[in-house]
Amino acid sequence: MTFRSYLIMISPMLGMNIILFILLLLVLFVLKSFVDKNKRFSKKDPKRFSKIEWPFLGSIHKITKLPYRAYNDAVMSEDGDGKMLSLWLGDRYTIVVSDPVIIKEIWSKNFQSFSGRYKHESATLISGNYNNLLSGDFHAWQPLRAIVSSAFTKSKIRSMNTKMEDHTVLLIESMKEFQKSNQPFYPERLFKKYTMNVVLAIIFSKTLEENNDGIINQIVMTFKNMLRMSSQGTMENYVKIMKPLLIRKRNTILSQLEICKSYIRDIYNEHIVDFDPENPRDLFDIVIGENPESVERIIRVALDLLLAGSDTSAATMIWFGLYMINYPDVQEKIANELKQLNINKINLMHKPNTPYTMAVLKEVLRIRPIAPLGLTRSNEEDMEICGYFIPKRTQILMNIFSVHHNPKYWPNPEEFNPDRFMTEESTTNYHDIWIPFGTGPRNCVASNLAIDEIYIAISNIILNFKLTSSTGSPADDTEVYGTTIHPKPYGIHLEQRNLNNN
Numbered sequence: 179m180t181f182r183s184y185l186i187m188i189s190p191m192l193g194m195n196i197i198l199f200i201l202l203l204l205v206l207f208v209l210k211s212f213v214d215k216n217k218r219f220s221k222k223d224p225k226r227f228s229k230i231e232w233p234f235l236g237s238i239h240k241i242t243k244l245p246y247r248a249y250n251d252a253v254m255s256e257d258g259d260g261k262m263l264s265l266w267l268g269d270r271y272t273i274v275v276s277d278p279v280i281i282k283e284i285w286s287k288n289f290q291s292f293s294g295r296y297k298h299e300s301a302t303l304i305s306g307n308y309n310n311l312l313s314g315d316f317h318a319w320q321p322l323r324a325i326v327s328s329a330f331t332k333s334k335i336r337s338m339n340t341k342m343e344d345h346t347v348l349l350i351e352s353m354k355e356f357q358k359s360n361q362p363f364y365p366e367r368l369f370k371k372y373t374m375n376v377v378l379a380i381i382f383s384k385t386l387e388e389n390n391d392g393i394i395n396q397i398v399m400t401f402k403n404m405l406r407m408s409s410q411g412t413m414e415n416y417v418k419i420m421k422p423l424l425i426r427k428r429n430t431i432l433s434q435l436e437i438c439k440s441y442i443r444d445i446y447n448e449h450i451v452d453f454d455p456e457n458p459r460d461l462f463d464i465v466i467g468e469n470p471e472s473v474e475r476i477i478r479v480a481l482d483l484l485l486a487g488s489d490t491s492a493a494t495m496i497w498f499g500l501y502m503i504n505y506p507d508v509q510e511k512i513a514n515e516l517k518q519l520n521i522n523k524i525n526l527m528h529k530p531n532t533p534y535t536m537a538v539l540k541e542v543l544r545i546r547p548i549a550p551l552g553l554t555r556s557n558e559e560d561m562e563i564c565g566y567f568i569p570k571r572t573q574i575l576m577n578i579f580s581v582h583h584n585p586k587y588w589p590n591p592e593e594f595n596p597d598r599f600m601t602e603e604s605t606t607n608y609h610d611i612w613i614p615f616g617t618g619p620r621n622c623v624a625s626n627l628a629i630d631e632i633y634i635a636i637s638n639i640i641l642n643f644k645l646t647s648s649t650g651s652p653a654d655d656t657e658v659y660g661t662t663i664h665p666k667p668y669g670i671h672l673e674q675r676n677l678n679n680n
């Protein structure tokens with residue numbers, strides 16, 4: 179028998195063996211993934227979210243559309259032991275913290291060990307290899323944070339308040355057009371335009387009106403894509419074997435990012451021409467003044483602020499509108515408070531004289547904290563916190579939603595009740611349990627700016643209009659989640675108020 183005819187004779191067996199061999203490898207691969215995900219790191223592991231973690235997926239398939247609510251259910255479970263939960267989201271070992279005491283330990287007291295964000299494919303791409311403010315590692319982040327924090331101390335940008343006030347006037351004028359047309363007002367577009375304009379004005383003195391809306395739309399689109407790409411629920415991001423599916427999205431994002439950067443680079447070049455360090459016009463001037471040698475980093479800071487600031491405040495304003503139409507008594511109480519001021523335009527100086535309006539804003543941020551799981555954190559070393567073991571490179575999430583909905587701290591947490599912020603103790607005792615902006619040295623860098631821009635817009639809206647539901651029924655307050663939470667679209671009927679006469 180020749181060698182060739184021998185091969186022909188055994189080839190079906192050989193083919194079979196190769197298939198069997200591949201199948202065996204696959205089974206071993208699945209088994210390894212199963213064992214890895216179900217083994218304990220230590221006796222001190224936090225409570226498990228699921229009894230069994232699936233190979234590759236972990237518990238990702240068990241996460242509902244509103245994961246923070248699923249985690250919160252564990253906190254509220256019979257044994258109430260869900261204040262620190264562990265689970266595998268695909269290939270990411272994750273710990274979700276819902277207890278204010280443990281949150282303080284991690285985010286404040288042991289900040290240095292937990293200062294970085296969780297590293298993954300999309301974040302590496304979006305952050306330019308963690309060299310930015312939003313996702314940078316401690317050493318890249320710290321100097322940028324110092325510059326931006328100092329820029330946000332209001333005295334530095336003297337015209338900051340005026341910029342907000344100017345854009346509020348534009349917002350109210352646009353809403354008056356809707357009111358005159360008697361058409362339902364869908365707040366999303368104008369509220370987003372308002373917050374985007376405020377951020378653009380503060381960062382580099384631009385507005386949507388002055389500029390080519392095309393490039394701004396491009397920026398907004400890029401941010402949407404980035405958020406979608408990095409948000410919870412995108413399987414490719416979590417399950418390593420699905421990574422190749424990211425390649426197409428990766429290329430789209432990279433080219434969109436390049437367009438945004440070149441737009442900002444042009445603005446930088448304009449700024450340099452008449453830059454006066456003694457008279458900073460905007461945050462860009464301040465960053466240029468403090469860090470003139472690194473154009474790329476200046477561009478990244480601008481991108482970070484646009485990314486983090488474009489959707490967040492607008493979403494809070496949209497929730498505010500919803501609660502106003504669903505709770506007309508609360509709306510009238512605000513209107514009465516504003517009426518006492520006897521003016522036709524509210525500015526930031528009026529804030530201390532309108533405690534109820536501020537209480538409503540705080541309650542909106544409590545009941546619907548727009549970043550319910552904050553932004554990820556991670557640790558480079560194994561750590562033990564409050565008796566729990568946290569292995570290195572864990573993805574750590576702060577369940578802001580759960581803290582805000584814990585009946586231990588907030589009686590009837592599902593009830594919208596701004597009066598809870600009108601008590602003496604609310605100003606002092608809520609520090610650790612009202613955390614819409616996160617907590618510790620790496621909390622939201624623009625929390626004051628956000629509160630101011632929302633306050634000035636919503637108070638002027640209620641001063642000018644009575645808001646009711648365009649359908650006559652209350653709006654649905656269920657959240658739609660994708661890193662931030664939004665309500666489903668709802669329409670408002672706007673009626674002009676004349677506060678000085680009624």
Ligand code: HEM
Pocket residue numbers: 311312313323377482483484486487488490491494547548549552553554614615616617620621622623624625627628
């Ligand atoms: C209602 C509005 C807002 C809310 C509820 C909010 C909430 C948050 C939260 C929860 C974080 C994560 C903090 C952490 O890691 O522990 C964050 C970070 C951040 N926010 Fe905001 N934010 C808001 C508006 C804004 C605005 C308007 C801007 C910019 C103009 C902004 C810029 C940032 C930046 C740059 C970070 C990253 C800070 C860092 O890593 O040092 N945010 N924000």
